[in-house]
Each structure stands twice: as C-alpha cells, then as structure tokens.
Amino acid sequence: MDSVFKALADPTRRLLLDRLREHNGQTLRELCERLDMARQSATQHLDILVRANLVTVVRRGRERFHYLNPVPIQEIDERWISGFDKPRLQMISAIKNQAEEYAMTTETVPNYVYVTYIRANAEHVWKALTDADLTARYWGHSNVSDWQPGSAWEHQRVDGSGIADVVGQVVEAEPPTRLVMTFEDPANPESSAEPSVVTFVVEPHQDIVRLTVTHEKLANAQAFADISDGWPAVLANLKSLLETGEVLPQAPWEMSRVDA
Known part of the structure; x- marks a missing residue:
C-alpha cells in the first residue's frame, strides 16, 4: 500500500494514469506523444507505477502496451474510503457509473x-x-x-x-x-x-x-x-x-x- 500512495503522490504519474484511463493500452511512444515528455522520464514514472501494480505491461511482439490495473485503487477504496461514509459514497459511485456507462456507449469500448x-x-x-x-x-x-x-x-x-x-x-x-x-x-x-x-x-x-x-x-x-x-x-x-x-x-x- 505504501508503494501505491507513493506512486499516486506525484502529479506526473497521476497524469499518466489519467491518460491511460482515457485511452487504455498505450505504448511508451504514444504516451510520450500525448504528454510531450521525454522517453526516459516517462519510463522512470511508468516503472514506479508498474512496481506499485497500478499499471500492467502486456508484450505483443516488440511492442509493450500499458494498461491500468484497478486492483490497488479498489483496495484503497475498501480500506480508506468506503468505511467513512458508505451510503453517500455509493450514491455518488452509482451516478458516476451511470455517466461512465453512457460515455462508453458513444466511445470505443476499452480492453x-x-x-x-x-x-x-x-x-x-x-x-x-x-x-x-x-x-x-x-x-x-x-x-x-x-x-x-x-x-x-x-x-x-x-x-x-x-x-x-x-x-x-x-x-x-x-x-x-x-x-x-x-x-x-x-x-x-x-x-x-x-x-x-x-x-x-x-x-x-x-x-x-x-x-x-x-x-x-x-x-x-x-x-x-x-x-x-x-x-x-x-x-x-x-x-x-x-x-x-x-x-x-x-x-x-x-x-x-x-x-x-
């Protein structure tokens, strides 16, 4: 859990997660193009996200595709969020899920x-x-x-x-x-x-x-x-x-x- 919080503490890494949330399964080149970031810098940040299990790398031939892994975020939710005000949070989550489902009906379904x-x-x-x-x-x-x-x-x-x-x-x-x-x-x-x-x-x-x-x-x-x-x-x-x-x-x- 410490590695997850450490990874999320950096705004650049949060931005990488946001970009993957918008378009999951990107190569390093695609992420660098979208963020105007040097490959070395992006690689260092992605390595931290991978070690925290927030990002998963899937190899296909010579290409490496990066995907969000929701499990650590879910564990944070269960340990640090849900227990404080669960009914209200569930209502907010339901609204959010409906909005996301609507968005997915008009966009490409992610992997x-x-x-x-x-x-x-x-x-x-x-x-x-x-x-x-x-x-x-x-x-x-x-x-x-x-x-x-x-x-x-x-x-x-x-x-x-x-x-x-x-x-x-x-x-x-x-x-x-x-x-x-x-x-x-x-x-x-x-x-x-x-x-x-x-x-x-x-x-x-x-x-x-x-x-x-x-x-x-x-x-x-x-x-x-x-x-x-x-x-x-x-x-x-x-x-x-x-x-x-x-x-x-x-x-x-x-x-x-x-x-x-």
Whole structure:
C-alpha cells in the first residue's frame, strides 16, 4: 500500500494514469506523444507505477502496451474510503457509473486487463486454465478442447446437459505461458458482432507466477461491465484452489457490487 500512495503522490504519474484511463493500452511512444515528455522520464514514472501494480505491461511482439490495473485503487477504496461514509459514497459511485456507462456507449469500448499473483508454478496454472475437471471446480463450467491452435473450445455446464454457454476457437497455445482464444455466445449464432478475444499470459518467477488476463474486442459497455465483475471472481477462485487446494466457500460471482 505504501508503494501505491507513493506512486499516486506525484502529479506526473497521476497524469499518466489519467491518460491511460482515457485511452487504455498505450505504448511508451504514444504516451510520450500525448504528454510531450521525454522517453526516459516517462519510463522512470511508468516503472514506479508498474512496481506499485497500478499499471500492467502486456508484450505483443516488440511492442509493450500499458494498461491500468484497478486492483490497488479498489483496495484503497475498501480500506480508506468506503468505511467513512458508505451510503453517500455509493450514491455518488452509482451516478458516476451511470455517466461512465453512457460515455462508453458513444466511445470505443476499452480492453479489460486484470493481473493477479499466484503461489504456484506455470504448469499448474496452465493446467488450471485448460483442464475440464479443474475449471469445473473453480469456474462452475468445464473448458473442453484439445487446446491446439485452430481447434474449437466450449465452456460447458456441469449439470450433465452438455450445454455450452460460451464457445470459441483456440487462436494461440504456447504451454505453459500463453493462451489466446475467442469468446462467442452460441445462443446468438447469427450475430454480426466480431467475437471478443481473451489472452492469458503466465509469467513464472521463482515460487510464484503473474497471471495477466486481457479481454479485447468487447461488443459494448454492458459486456465490459459484465466481464469486469466476472473475471475477478473467477480468478479469485482459481487462486484459492491452487494455493489452498479448495475453492472459496461461496461462489464469488454470486455477490453483487452492493454486497461487495
């Protein structure tokens, strides 16, 4: 928490966060152009934001894209803000959320990026993402595929019906560090919307891994809101399973924002 407050104390770093909030997923060159800042200065400030976990770097080829990570801000809200005047703050937040949702209906829907750290090795995380029995435990659905590039995959219910609530195609599979796949709603096969794309990046470091989930090409603001609730819940359950051998006592996605 100290590193987060230190990072936020500098007006230049707050400006960098503002620019990423306006347009998430920028390269260093794009950030420097928008801020009229030397690359060296921007790099130093971004390094501090990355160490504070306020910014996540996603590599694609030679490019490094910078994304906001909302988790530390949420922790500040829970620890230092919500407890003081929660009802009034919730009302203000509701107004703010409505304004942001309206804004997103008239602008490009941003990509969603979430980062979590797990006490496990890369092979265990990969298996948790691709093994049908394990996904059934922490996700409530079985992810079924042979996980070869070009193959189909299904997010099947565990009630024995065989119904898939999400389907898609495996775009890339580089075990145990990178998995890319499309997400589509099989209930709407004639939709002209381009399927969204999810990328899992598993980065091992000694006894832990950093798991970065990027969800791109979202159809609209409602889709962004839905996955913003869904991914943190699913990944919290995955983390609990790998670190303790058990999922959380209750399904975290059943909690509403108000309950949280």
